[in-house]
Structure formats: C-alpha cells, structure tokens
Amino acid sequence: MNVMEEHRYMVNTAENIFGSDYESIEVLADLISEKLECPITIEDANHRIIAYSRHEDEVDPVRIATIMRRKVPENVINSLWKSGAIPQLFQSEEPIIIPRIDQVALGERVAISVRKQNEVVGFIWAHPKEPFSQGKISILREAAKAVKNQLLQHQKQRKETEKNYQEFFWKLLTGHFSRMREIEGMNERHKLNLKGPLSVIIFDFPQPITPSLERQTNYLAETIQQLQIIARTYDNTQMILLVKLSEESQTGSLTQFINSFLLKISERQKINGMVSGAGSVVDQPLSISQSYQEALYVLKIKNQFPQATAHIHCFEQLGVFQFIEELAAIRKQSGFKNPMIAKLKDYDRTHHSNLQETIFTFLQHDGNMNEAAKALHIHANTLAYRLKRISDIANINLKDANQKITLFLDLLIEQLENSHL
Known part of the structure; x- marks a missing residue:
C-alpha cells in the first residue's frame, strides 16, 4: 500500500x-x-x-x-x-x-x-x-x-442556564429584593453561589457589544482565573460581572483582575479605550445592588476625571471622589469662589501660561516634585520655579496642608463643573 x-x-x-x-x-x-x-x-x-x-x-x-x-x-x-x-x-x-x-x-x-x-x-x-x-x-x-x-449541545445547555438566571441577576443588581428569604427562594432554581464576599465589576466598552465581542469577552473573563465569576450579563456597551473573592486582599484582587482583563483584551483583541469600575465588597446578596450602584459611580467619576482617576478601579480607592459631587453642591449653594484659583486663571489668561495645570498636577501627585515634573514633561528645577511663582501670585503657602487640600478640592470641583458644560 x-x-x-x-x-x-x-x-x-x-x-x-x-x-x-x-x-x-x-x-x-x-x-x-x-x-x-x-x-x-x-x-x-x-x-x-x-x-x-x-x-x-x-x-x-x-x-x-x-x-x-x-x-x-x-x-x-x-x-x-x-x-x-x-x-x-x-x-x-x-x-x-x-x-x-x-x-x-x-x-x-x-x-x-x-x-x-x-x-x-x-x-x-x-x-x-x-x-x-x-x-x-x-x-x-x-x-x-x-x-x-x-x-454544541453542551454550549446550548450553558447558554440556557445563563439565560435563565438573567432576570434573577438583574433583580439582584437593581435592589428588587427586600428580604433574604425571597433571594434564597428564587435562587433554589438557579443555584448561584451567593455566600461569601461579593463585588460587582463593570467593563464599559467604547462601542456596543456585538455577539462576536461577547464571545471574546466571555473567553477572557473565563480564562483569567484570579476570581470566581458567579454571574454575568451585558447591557449595550457594558459587561457586568458578579464575582466572589477570598477573605484577604479583596481590593487588591479586584484591581489585579481588572488590570489583567484590560491588558489581555488590548493585546489579544486590540480593544482600547475601555473604562472599568468595581463596587464595594459586600458580604450578603441584599447588598449586591449597592455594589452595582457604586461600580456605576466609579465609571461616572472616571469619565469626568479621566487623568486624575486613571489608576483607580474600585470604589474604595476613590477617596475624595466618593463625595466630590456633594462638595460641589455645597460650594455652589454658598456661591464661594476660591480667590487663589481666580488669580491663577487671570495670570494664565494674560501670560498664556499654565500655572493652574501645574499646581493641580503637583497637588495630584501629593507634592512629589519628581513625579509631578515627569507628568508635566518638565525638569524638576522648572517645576520648582513655577511653584514659587504660583505661591507669590495666588498668595498660597505650599507648606500649609489645609490650604493645599482646599485648593485641590476646589480645582476638582471646577473640573467637575466644566465636564457638565
């Protein structure tokens, strides 16, 4: 033969x-x-x-x-x-x-x-x-x-299972339930693992999620094995995940998972420009809706302050951004305008300079000269000269923590107001 x-x-x-x-x-x-x-x-x-x-x-x-x-x-x-x-x-x-x-x-x-x-x-x-x-x-x-x-039969069964729990998952996300007994009763049919620390993660894509993109994101979510995915759903441009965490390093685990997902979808699928956010870790299903609302808030803040929050993914990491809208409302109600910002704005307008950006970047980097200079693409000596000019023009003592914090918050509030224009 x-x-x-x-x-x-x-x-x-x-x-x-x-x-x-x-x-x-x-x-x-x-x-x-x-x-x-x-x-x-x-x-x-x-x-x-x-x-x-x-x-x-x-x-x-x-x-x-x-x-x-x-x-x-x-x-x-x-x-x-x-x-x-x-x-x-x-x-x-x-x-x-x-x-x-x-x-x-x-x-x-x-x-x-x-x-x-x-x-x-x-x-x-x-x-x-x-x-x-x-x-x-x-x-x-x-x-x-x-x-x-x-x-194909296995795939069909899995899709049916996921389809069946979608309504239940949305009820958890939107706070439909008021008692644990209601959740437990409905979950007898779906058998989602809702015990232990849970958090909601949202990945917001730059375009609507097509069936092809959904398969790609499912693949990545499943193959990044750092967290257990309990449930997932899609809403126009968003992939929404309910994940289970271990007891230790919870925020760190969320950040690691999100960074891995963003890196791999960029490398493998060439998708960039995504925004991500995770809500607080909650210890019981009735609080899943809180985690979901917090994840949405993280996305909102990241869209309003893209540079200042580039490294932030979790609600717990937002710091002052958790209540920046409330502070803005207080300032608006009082009619107060920070005179230091007004002086810097006038100087920049007259001299075509960028001292307001300089002081914001300096404060954003917690006064670290080298990091701020790197972010501004200038030499540290140039930054030191600008800071002296800022101190003289705006009459601000850059060694006074109270003045620096107030100025930083008012600069953030101004950015928030500009984002609404």
Whole structure:
C-alpha cells in the first residue's frame, strides 16, 4: 500500500470510527484516545474540561492540573497565547503541532479546534508519545467533526442556564429584593453561589457589544482565573460581572483582575479605550445592588476625571471622589469662589501660561516634585520655579496642608463643573 492509499484508508477508517452516536462524550473521548494511541482532553471554547480519556502511566503535570481544576491553568493559557498556539487554533481548522513549553511543564501537544462554521466551540488536545503520522492527523480531523455535536449541545445547555438566571441577576443588581428569604427562594432554581464576599465589576466598552465581542469577552473573563465569576450579563456597551473573592486582599484582587482583563483584551483583541469600575465588597446578596450602584459611580467619576482617576478601579480607592459631587453642591449653594484659583486663571489668561495645570498636577501627585515634573514633561528645577511663582501670585503657602487640600478640592470641583458644560 503506497502513501496515498494509506492516507485514504486512514481517512475512511476515521469516518467509519466516528460515524455513530455515543452513550456519552466520555465514551467518545476514550475511543478517540484509543485510535490516536495517546491521552486526549476535550475542552469547550473557554478551556473548561468537558471530557478526558482514561489516565495513562505517563502524563505531564499540566494534564493532571487541568483535570483536577476542570479547566486549563491560567499560566498555561498565557504561555500558549505567547507561543502563538491558541491564535493559530482560532484561525485555522487544521491540527496544530505544539512543541513542549518547559516554563510551564507542558509536554508536546497536537490540538485542533472544533467549529460550527466559523465559530470555535471547543478543542481537542492530544498528548502524543511520538510524532503523529498523517493517518493520525486525519483521525484527529474526523474526531473534531464527531465531537462538534456534543460540544454544541453542551454550549446550548450553558447558554440556557445563563439565560435563565438573567432576570434573577438583574433583580439582584437593581435592589428588587427586600428580604433574604425571597433571594434564597428564587435562587433554589438557579443555584448561584451567593455566600461569601461579593463585588460587582463593570467593563464599559467604547462601542456596543456585538455577539462576536461577547464571545471574546466571555473567553477572557473565563480564562483569567484570579476570581470566581458567579454571574454575568451585558447591557449595550457594558459587561457586568458578579464575582466572589477570598477573605484577604479583596481590593487588591479586584484591581489585579481588572488590570489583567484590560491588558489581555488590548493585546489579544486590540480593544482600547475601555473604562472599568468595581463596587464595594459586600458580604450578603441584599447588598449586591449597592455594589452595582457604586461600580456605576466609579465609571461616572472616571469619565469626568479621566487623568486624575486613571489608576483607580474600585470604589474604595476613590477617596475624595466618593463625595466630590456633594462638595460641589455645597460650594455652589454658598456661591464661594476660591480667590487663589481666580488669580491663577487671570495670570494664565494674560501670560498664556499654565500655572493652574501645574499646581493641580503637583497637588495630584501629593507634592512629589519628581513625579509631578515627569507628568508635566518638565525638569524638576522648572517645576520648582513655577511653584514659587504660583505661591507669590495666588498668595498660597505650599507648606500649609489645609490650604493645599482646599485648593485641590476646589480645582476638582471646577473640573467637575466644566465636564457638565
């Protein structure tokens, strides 16, 4: 039998092997493993394990960790993205040979994406003991076709589950419930894990979220495994997540998750210009609506003060911005205008200078000369000269904390008023 005949034989054999129904996807996983003569795993599009073949004597740590966690570890996913393996799987219908990645103890793999038309619905990962022949490559192609219906059914069930809890989730977000008994009664059907520390995170995209973008954001949210996602929904340009946290370093965990999401969606999907916000961590479901309102407030403040709040993601980090609107209302009611700002504004207008921006940047950086000078793109000596001019013109003592705080707050209030014009 020549090479071409052998190849046709293997293809026909594969089609015959995977041409019938199966008792379960686990049975199919074992059959694929038997024909490929190596362990395999079947994942959904977000790298959650759907089925895996029986263990062999020799398995690498990544396979063990994946099966134990029921999902591929985040550091492995990151390495596969950096190596170009996952981008290839999303772009190509053909099997991809992936060399070992020693940094994460990943042995050599042969993988193929499972597709419904152009949409990736999952993956098959084979753990070969020796290089695959063309015959086994053909078997893997046919295995992907056989697995497709199983994964589509799983995808449909998951979408139905998420669709069913959407109304319940919106009721939690909008404060519909007044008693825990009502929440517990409705949650008997949905079984959301609402015990422990919870927070609402909102990612506001620069454009409405299309079905394609929704799949991409779901993928990222699922594969960043720093927080447990309890529920998610979409509202025009916003992805809204309810997340569960550990008892320690809660604000730090929220910030880390948000930064990871923003970085990866920028690197992988080339989406920038997003605004994010997280509400306070709450310890019972009745307070989820409070966390949601606080997350919305964070977005509002970040849009009003984009530079001053660029590093802020959580409500607890807002500081004075938590009550800046109340302070503005008090100032407006009293009719008070800070004379220091008026003097600087007049000087800037007459001399075409930017002393008001200089003092705001200096105060924003808590008086740190080097950081303020860097932000203004000037030398520290130039900043020192400007500060002396500001002190003389506005009659302000920059060693008086009370004066500095008052000036900073009034500068923020002026920015807030300008953002409403």
